[in-house]
Amino acid sequence: MAREEIALRMEDVVFRYQENGKRNILDHVTLDVMAGTLTVLMGGSGCGKSTLAAVAAGLYPENGGCLLSGEIRLFGRPLGELDQQQRASYLSVMFQNADLQFCMDTLRRELRFCMENLCVPPREMDERLRRAAETMGAAELLDRKLYTLSGGEKQRAALTCLYVLGSRCVVLDECFANIDPDAVRSLLPMLRAMKREGRTVVAIDHRADLWLDDADEIILLKSGAQTAARGVTRANLPQYRAMFGELGLVYPGSCPREAAPLPRGESALTFRGVCIRAGAAQRRGRRDGPEPPLLLEHADAEFPRGCMTAVLGASGSGKTTAFLAALGRHPYTGTIEINGADLRTIRRKALCRQVGIVFQNPGNQFITQNVTEEIRASLRIWNGGLDDAQLAQRTQALLDGFQLGGCRRYSPYMLSQGQQRRLAVLSVLCGGQKLLLLDEPTYGQDERSAMAILRQLRQKVEREGLTVVFITHDRALAAAWADKLYLLRDRRFAELSPEEALT
Amino acid sequence: MKIERWNPSVKVAAILAAVILLSLQYLVSLNLLVFGSALLLLFFFSDAKPKSVAAILIPALIAAFGLFVTGLYYARGGSVTDAKLSSVSSVPYAVRAAMSRNLYTAAQLATRLLAYAGLGILFALTTDGEFFLQSLMHQCRLPPKFAYGLLAAFHLMPVMAREYRVVRTAFAVRGVRAGPLALKPMFTMLVNSVRWSECVAMAMESKGFCAGAKRTYYSVPRVHWYDWAGAGALVGGILLGMLFLRY
Secondary structure, eight states, X not given: OOTTSXXXXXXXXXXXXSTTOSOOSEEEEEEEEETTOEEEEEOOTTSSHHHHHHHHTTOTXXXXXXXXXXXXXXXXXXXXXXXXXXXXXXXXXXXSOGGGSOSSSBHHHHHHHHHHHTTOOHHHHHHHHHHHHHHTTOGGGTTSBGGGSOHHHHHHHHHHHHHHHTOSXXXXXXXXXXXXXXXXXXXXXXXXXXXXXXXEEEEEESOOTTTTTTOSEEEEEEGGGEEEEEEEOTTTGGGGHHHHHHTTOOOTTOOOOOSOOOOOOSEEEEEEEEEEEOSOGGGGGOOSSOOOOEEEEEEEEEEETTSEEEEEEOTTSSHHHHHHHHTTOSOOEEEEEETTEEGGGSOHXXXXXXXXXXXXXXXXXXXXXXXXXXXXHHHHHHOTTOOHHHHHHHHHHHHHHXXXXXXXTSOGGGSOHHHHHHHHHHHHGGGOOSEEEEEOTTTTSOHHHHHHHHHXXXXXXXXXXXXXXXXXXXXXXXXXXXXXXXXXETTEEEEEOHHHHHO | OOGGGSOHHHHHHHHHHHHHHHHTOOOHHHHXXXXXXXXXXXXHSSXXXXXXXXXHHHHHHHHHHHHHHHHHHHOSSSOTTOHHHHTOTTSOHHHHHHHSTHHXXXXXXXXXXXXXXXXXXXXXXXXXXXXXXXXXXXXXXOOHHHHHHHHHHHHHHHHHHHHHHHHHHHHHHTTOOOOTTOXXXXXXXXXHHHHHHHHHHHHHHHTTOOSSSOOOOSOOOOOOHXXXXXXXXHHHHHXXXXXXXXX
């Protein structure tokens, strides 16, 4: 194996999204990745690491932004000389959102699409497809509809596509961010198999712990995607501890308890003998077909008032559905009580006044096209009697309190993921809701901005007695913040101690 | 031999020709024949589920009935309220209506709608989207860029449907009432889908999809003699009907 060959070389690359903008997303980046290695690029949110991947693959500036200077070479050949087809045989990217990676409906068809793109002769396709599915352990996924797969399975399918493409270098853009730890463990062997075949793997991530065993090198990136340190491995990790902190990254294995545990109040949300079936709420009335599988079976849980409670569990285990049931938006049997009152006896409007929810993608819940208007509309809905001056004053106070004062005139969709989530939390709590359900607060953002939100929520919990229940895959985050932890496993809620959660 | 195997490009051309021919004639019997044969083909020579046929057919039948009633009572010339007929006051209104020439006009209108519906269902329920697009690429030179773009958009639908449900829930929880056809949740979903389509496009490019470049095809739909035979039977049959049928 020619280990000395350089798979990806970037020299003095400057890239920004707007030509007249002030900030360079990639600021004079110079980077080499050796062929045949597994390299991890780590950096905080907004440091430009995802942009780096897209620029290396030639997806930018073709799809937006402009490359002001610099040269990129893939295996010695300048990127500009290659067309998209040739680039794919050198380097291809796997993205974070598993839903948005496919153009066909089944993996078999998607794999054929990939091979067609590279002009593989049709008679070789079946054999190549079979071999790829076998090596990647994706044989049983081939003919299932892609949208019915779980997050982990989708990423396995996407990885199989990269394998069948035969790209000499694959770049994984935070693709493990939203899948549960078990699914990640089943994906890592696939990457090892790729590396054994001499392919170069570049993983972009904001967590190091997953990669320590496999990575040949970890490169730490600072703002502007400039290299802060390289050659980090398990052996010399301790000397970079301070740098991890500076860059807003979690040092592997460290789990500082972020807040003193609060006394547990009485239960704000109680599940007693609750059974929930999967399936969209609207479809439930139908008689045909088998009953959808049970997600919860006689599950009991108590979420204490004035505390933060985390719900862990594999993807697809029914965490979000349990939330929907607690909002009266998914059928269930058994008893769900909110502040001691049976959910079935609470009227919908009154329920929404007590319970708020922020979904995985906060962009889903904005009702206006302006940040100020967003809060104002919410205030108006819940507080009938306010006049305009009072509304303006309270809006301002709320926005300033959540450090959103600076983006008052923006459209909510123009905010960063972290800001969007803060705005969503704020707008959901406008009616004085005392119970907040938070679905995957880390979705689409790094540790630092997730921390910022949790810190602000923590303040609200401590000062105003808010009750927060949050779903997460991130066990370290749960252990650091939650006063009580539940693991949803085998259709039940099992209580964990923070120590158990980390092992 | 199933209708599904009929080359989609030939099928769509034949059905379009049939529809144009049907619009040039006024034969109730021919309309009914076309409608009947479309149903026969659907039930005995295709994998279409009777349930989905019914789901489209029932609204079509209601529309046809509506058209029939409209034609019966309000057609131009020989209307029910014609002086001649209304003078025979002992005859009930319905019978008078039936006696008028309007009955035939009404039947013409209603059966024509049924014939169109039959052909439409025949195409819609026996054509696989991907097969159709492949055939359009190879038989009609549709650029792959459009074909795969359409496929990607089509396969994004389940994601969009799921997202739409989430948006509606999110709105309801925020105390915003949104009717079943409200635009706001739709707007939110569309904003998201613009961003998604960018992501999908980048993923496709990253997999080596290149608009202008050469590519191979796993399967290339071909036009066989039986595709032409089917088209000939449909169009020829209608032409023969137009020549020889009287009513």
